[in-house]
Amino acid sequence: MPTSELPQTSAWRRILGEHYRIIMGNRLSAVGFVFIVLFLVVAIFAPWLAPHDPWEMLYDQEGEFASLRPPSWEFPMGTTHLGYDLFSQLILATRTTLLIGAISGGISILIGANIGLIAGYYGGKVDEVLMRFTDVLYGMPFLPFIIVLISLFGRELEFVILAIVLIIWRTSARVIRAQTISIKQRQFIAAARARGCSHLRIIYRHILPNVLPLLLLYAAFNIAWSIITEASASFLGFGDGETISWGGMLYELWLSGKTRVAWWWFTAPSLCIVLLVTSLVFVSRAYEEVANPRLRKR
Amino acid sequence: MTGERLLQVQDLTVRYQTQMGETHAVSGVTFFVNKNEVFGIAGESGCGKSTLIRALMRLLPDNAKMSAQSIEYEGEELTRLSEAKFREKILWARMSLVPQSAMNSLNPVYRVGDQVVEAIQAHKNVSKSEARERVTELFDIVGLQPDLMKNFPHEFSGGMRQRAMIAMSLALDPGLVVMDEPTTGLDVLVQERILRRIREIRSQISSSIILITHDIAVIAEMSDRIAVMYGGQIMEQAPANDLFDTPCHPYTLGLKNAFPSIRNLQQKLISIPGSPPTLLGAPSSCPFLERCPFCVQQCSQRNPENITIQPLHEVRCVRHGEAPLLREKASEKETWRSLN
Amino acid sequence: MALLELNNVTKHFEVRQGVLQKLQRQPVSLIKAVQSVNLTLGENEVLGIAGESGCGKSTTCLMIAGMLQPSAGEIHFSGKRVDQLLASEQAWYRRQVQMIFQDPYESLNPRFRVLETVAEGPRALKLWPEKEILERSVDMLSSVGLPPAKYAERYPHELSGGERQRVGIASALVMEPRMVVADEPLSMLDVSIRAGILDLLKDLASKRHFSCVYVSHDLSILGHIADRLMIMYLGQAVEMGPTWEVIRNPQHPYTRALINAVPVPDPRVIRPVPTIRGEVSRPINPPPGCRFAPRCPHATTVCQQAFLQLQPDENKPHQTACVRLEELSQTNQLAEASP
Numbered sequence: 001m002p003t004s005e006l007p008q009t010s011a012w013r014r015i016l017g018e019h020y021r022i023i024m025g026n027r028l029s030a031v032g033f034v035f036i037v038l039f040l041v042v043a044i045f046a047p048w049l050a051p052h053d054p055w056e057m058l059y060d061q062e063g064e065f066a067s068l069r070p071p072s073w074e075f076p077m078g079t080t081h082l083g084y085d086l087f088s089q090l091i092l093a094t095r096t097t098l099l100i101g102a103i104s105g106g107i108s109i110l111i112g113a114n115i116g117l118i119a120g121y122y123g124g125k126v127d128e129v130l131m132r133f134t135d136v137l138y139g140m141p142f143l144p145f146i147i148v149l150i151s152l153f154g155r156e157l158e159f160v161i162l163a164i165v166l167i168i169w170r171t172s173a174r175v176i177r178a179q180t181i182s183i184k185q186r187q188f189i190a191a192a193r194a195r196g197c198s199h200l201r202i203i204y205r206h207i208l209p210n211v212l213p214l215l216l217l218y219a220a221f222n223i224a225w226s227i228i229t230e231a232s233a234s235f236l237g238f239g240d241g242e243t244i245s246w247g248g249m250l251y252e253l254w255l256s257g258k259t260r261v262a263w264w265w266f267t268a269p270s271l272c273i274v275l276l277v278t279s280l281v282f283v284s285r286a287y288e289e290v291a292n293p294r295l296r297k298r
Numbered sequence: 299m300t301g302e303r304l305l306q307v308q309d310l311t312v313r314y315q316t317q318m319g320e321t322h323a324v325s326g327v328t329f330f331v332n333k334n335e336v337f338g339i340a341g342e343s344g345c346g347k348s349t350l351i352r353a354l355m356r357l358l359p360d361n362a363k364m365s366a367q368s369i370e371y372e373g374e375e376l377t378r379l380s381e382a383k384f385r386e387k388i389l390w391a392r393m394s395l396v397p398q399s400a401m402n403s404l405n406p407v408y409r410v411g412d413q414v415v416e417a418i419q420a421h422k423n424v425s426k427s428e429a430r431e432r433v434t435e436l437f438d439i440v441g442l443q444p445d446l447m448k449n450f451p452h453e454f455s456g457g458m459r460q461r462a463m464i465a466m467s468l469a470l471d472p473g474l475v476v477m478d479e480p481t482t483g484l485d486v487l488v489q490e491r492i493l494r495r496i497r498e499i500r501s502q503i504s505s506s507i508i509l510i511t512h513d514i515a516v517i518a519e520m521s522d523r524i525a526v527m528y529g530g531q532i533m534e535q536a537p538a539n540d541l542f543d544t545p546c547h548p549y550t551l552g553l554k555n556a557f558p559s560i561r562n563l564q565q566k567l568i569s570i571p572g573s574p575p576t577l578l579g580a581p582s583s584c585p586f587l588e589r590c591p592f593c594v595q596q597c598s599q600r601n602p603e604n605i606t607i608q609p610l611h612e613v614r615c616v617r618h619g620e621a622p623l624l625r626e627k628a629s630e631k632e633t634w635r636s637l638n
Numbered sequence: 639m640a641l642l643e644l645n646n647v648t649k650h651f652e653v654r655q656g657v658l659q660k661l662q663r664q665p666v667s668l669i670k671a672v673q674s675v676n677l678t679l680g681e682n683e684v685l686g687i688a689g690e691s692g693c694g695k696s697t698t699c700l701m702i703a704g705m706l707q708p709s710a711g712e713i714h715f716s717g718k719r720v721d722q723l724l725a726s727e728q729a730w731y732r733r734q735v736q737m738i739f740q741d742p743y744e745s746l747n748p749r750f751r752v753l754e755t756v757a758e759g760p761r762a763l764k765l766w767p768e769k770e771i772l773e774r775s776v777d778m779l780s781s782v783g784l785p786p787a788k789y790a791e792r793y794p795h796e797l798s799g800g801e802r803q804r805v806g807i808a809s810a811l812v813m814e815p816r817m818v819v820a821d822e823p824l825s826m827l828d829v830s831i832r833a834g835i836l837d838l839l840k841d842l843a844s845k846r847h848f849s850c851v852y853v854s855h856d857l858s859i860l861g862h863i864a865d866r867l868m869i870m871y872l873g874q875a876v877e878m879g880p881t882w883e884v885i886r887n888p889q890h891p892y893t894r895a896l897i898n899a900v901p902v903p904d905p906r907v908i909r910p911v912p913t914i915r916g917e918v919s920r921p922i923n924p925p926p927g928c929r930f931a932p933r934c935p936h937a938t939t940v941c942q943q944a945f946l947q948l949q950p951d952e953n954k955p956h957q958t959a960c961v962r963l964e965e966l967s968q969t970n971q972l973a974e975a976s977p
Binding site: 342343348455458485486487488489490493495512513514515516517519521534538539541553554555556557558559560561565566569570571573574595599638 | 685690691705769776798799800801828829830834835836837857859861862881885886895896899900901902903904905907908909911912914917918919930941
Binding site: 197 | 728737753
């Protein structure tokens, strides 16, 4: 029978469709997804959406210096003590936060997944070496590490990302290694060996698709953790010096000494952090149900 | 074979609520077991035999609903008993179960003897030493050395563990023991010894046995009477000799063809094409319809009734009258060619 | 020349030692899974290897398929030595020998569609251009009775056990092997569909000219598919010969016991009581000599010292690894009622 008669579905469409179904299948995850998309849109169009320059000292309509104004029509999220518009700051900070979160999360899951797959599949010496390395990093405390790094090299974006990545990838490596080990022992892997597949082919073509739900789950976690980590670092003054992030906004608030007074100043960034991280966790829950079929409704 | 009735089940149905709807795992099953008898239930995966047994023992999961016209045990109507009363009076004391893969359900951290003692004490008010004595007796019955009581399950072989489970099931001298695939997964020689031992203890204990298995040969050797299940219903039931001499149901005929015998190496094995039905909704046609080479229009219109063609021999097939003809045709390979 | 030859093949596994044992410098225990086995397989022949659990049949079949290396001995395929292949030669051997696995629910990758599973072998070894691989895979699906239009795009969880096993067979045979090693392919399938898969295998074996090593514990099935039969006990080959010969006229006490123990689907048959005692043990540090001796009713001191190694011989097809065989048959002591 000629192969042209086989039903043809584009592979990409099929894959995207599957993921769409997973995410939308769960009400919480669907809501979370909507929020994530919202934040993404804001992040992408940030420069066009922000009404003011975030570092511009503003004057209100009556010409008065707009310092420490609570939310109003003019300044939807209020202003800082220096007259900066918090709404604009928030919008631009969204871009920074999401960027750092996505990059750090993405890199860390890439590293963690590969290390987990390779350690889990090859076992023996390779596994031992890789896991010792991971264990060493487990012992590394984050805060002192980032303090040292930043103090040495300066408040650059790259170092912030580097520090986050180095800490975050550990857990995903361990988890993916565990699942690789259990998948490796299943009969279809022996069958793949029997058909003549090389080790690399087995890892990336046979095992990876089965680890994927778990991987995506931890990808979402990694992004969430990266965001929180970045916010913590920025709050302590170790964030990137050039751009503003949600954590950075909180840092500025703390520096100003007006924490008790300006409730609007910390509400907005904090809420955003909580909202984004929670959304990511909800979406990842949808993948967890796929990774662990026992969680699915019968 | 006119013994007294020990167990009489009438019109038992078990329904499961699933995402796809309501499946009728067991539909309208009616059978009886006499005293001192081995009743075999034969069937393949998905036929409902394990569900049937769990329904009898009230061990069904939450999403299952059981209904029956009557379940009488030694004259007592069991359907009227509450769950609690059933557990107290019937389960283990008068009807016991050796579940599938029972040998794997021993707790690995406790000694085997202690586990049986515990099971006895949970149901009967006896002292530990009395219970231990009973366990020694039981081990003897099933052919295990009494000093094995102090061993742990991992020190027992598969066959020995299975025998320990059988011993546990006999602990309270029940009138009925149900064994679900007692020798599946065991080596041939081990299986042989266990089956032989079961046959031997029939005279020692006065329990009847319901034996469930997919192995037609084991059922043939062990049972006095046999029921063949398919799609949640009993398709045919008869005394063992009758079932093998004059089978009537097309499924029984198909099974006979498909099952190899070491004594008949020239037999042409013929398989039954297709796969078991999904059992959604109450049966509105014969469950064997799609795989049956002898089906006629009537078969698709409603579920066939259970007809008694000879004393103790019942069949659920509209063409039961033509049994000799069906038997002849069933032995030809052409008859079973794929029905697509 | 035989297609496959095993000469004195042995496989030992080391039992992992705990720290305490290592500190005490205790000698490592060995699981002697397979001990000095000789066998041959001809062209277009089905050799059945039978035995209970722990007899070494699965280990033997993994060695034949090249998935496990023998500890000692040689394996020759088509005259070429194949037990110590370099990585580069392994690809060649994969084309010659393929395996069919036991568990249809575990031997298919749940994330691969049926067609992808079948095409995976040729793709991994780059046997043909992609278009040809797809065509051959589609053809293979038809050959195993799975119409491609209906089955090619399905996932394993949408298939029944029998259908999955057919996919497994297709993915092995698409490589066009000259020899297929089947490890209990029917034991997890329903009885009513086993015969269909068996027929399929026999049919394809004759059409596509491959030989088969069929490993099973089920003597009834082996009686229907194997041309020759080899019985193993605790790592040793105890009897071999033409299937019907071995089953109808078993010589070794273990074979006799085994055949007498197989239940028969006939309520009127009464089988004789086997006279062997004890249980099968694990082959850890076994004594020299016949490993069946501890359970054999006819064992003497001679049996415990050395065991007879079966050597395939065209002139003597039915062989038994019992040193006392002649003596016992002369005095008619082997008269357990035969089937």
